[in-house]
Amino acid sequence: MQGYDKHAFEPFAVTVDLAVFTIRDGALHVLLVERGQEPYAGRWALPGGFVLPDESAEAAAGRELAEETGIADVGRLHLEQVRTYSDPDRDPRMRVVSVAFAALVPDPPEVHGGGDAARAAWLPYSPATYRPLAFDHDRILADAHDRIGAKLEYTGLATAFCAPEFTLGELRQVYEAVWGAELDPANFRRKVVGTAGLVEAVPGAARLTGGRGKPAALFRAGTASALHPPLLRPAPEGQTS
């Protein structure tokens, strides 16, 4: 537009931050990087970086993830916006507004540091052990964890973390890993069977699970893209589900 001076205003920078989760050895893990530059050099942080002039936040998220962690097949990740963080003092360099994304991915690739990241690693989701993260990333990580927990409520995403045929006990362990809560097996079975499209029984198939009980029936992923009704997390204190 003619006559518009874009340098007349206090400049903002826009960044992206990515909270990418996976399940390893039955436990929820998150992808973190060690910052190789100031500010917060040497501190753990979420991968991310500056949005370039010719790209959207979504495009920047994929590029930064590849640069800083070596994850090449970003298209598979289904990065989802969590929210945007814009407190005036959240970055010591200048006004930086950050668009945060979350993803929960099966079969995580190995990662290695690059770009601004001295190293990259899948760490167990246990924020107390690496807090404080750089910037306001503790808060972003907590919000992102809540978002993927909610995503398991209303989609069949959890089945992507099981083999093609699985027992309900194996599926339950995925929910337990992400939600950080033990679930009652009988109650879980009742909810899963009552949630249309989440799983389908594999007729006649069963698996010996090593316990004293009868072999466990096998299931495969259902076809629903959204769950009706959702499969809800255990209710917070004071509520009943």
Place this chain on the structure above:
Amino acid sequence: MQGYDKHAFEPFAVTVDLAVFTIRDGALHVLLVERGQEPYAGRWALPGGFVLPDESAEAAAGRELAEETGIADVGRLHLEQVRTYSDPDRDPRMRVVSVAFAALVPDPPEVHGGGDAARAAWLPYSPATYRPLAFDHDRILADAHDRIGAKLEYTGLATAFCAPEFTLGELRQVYEAVWGAELDPANFRRKVVGTAGLVEAVPGAARLTGGRGKPAALFRAGTASALHPPLLRPAPEGQTS
């Protein structure tokens, strides 16, 4: 931070856009402004504007709403982030990244234009009648509408649009207005009664509704902040709820 030149990079601007909905005369309405300046002068748009150097996106949203529409008591609105829009070409002036918010408010105040807005008005939610909005606001408005529809599924917000004591028919009209769908009265009653904490019966109270049936029982808002299970919108085609 010393040595960091914030003017060395292509500048971004950050804006906020607000999709504020209400129910008037039983119909969903949205608050729009007529742009008083280029670009898109004379076009309808969502209220909003530039985030200032010393404020967060949330603070900017409240300030812009007051300036452009005269809504003073912004604290009551419970503005919720929808998502952030960052396509490189979405604003002809420069790189503008916009954080979008949505709210659904009872008892809407009268509004009047101000700031960059030539006028402000509550218009029926009927996008075809004022499309295309300025910028990418058609898309933002659609996303925000979807968000408030979802909010009615998992909170008791709908009861805020009824009198302190209401019939289930009155409550159903709120859901119908927001979701843009007719709901089966018997099915709706069954769902509402089965959703813990949404409503409470007012013992012994009933209201003649003018029909030939018996007087309708009266209810008041329940105490749950989140609904377990949620009260779901009619499922999209191909799904059963």
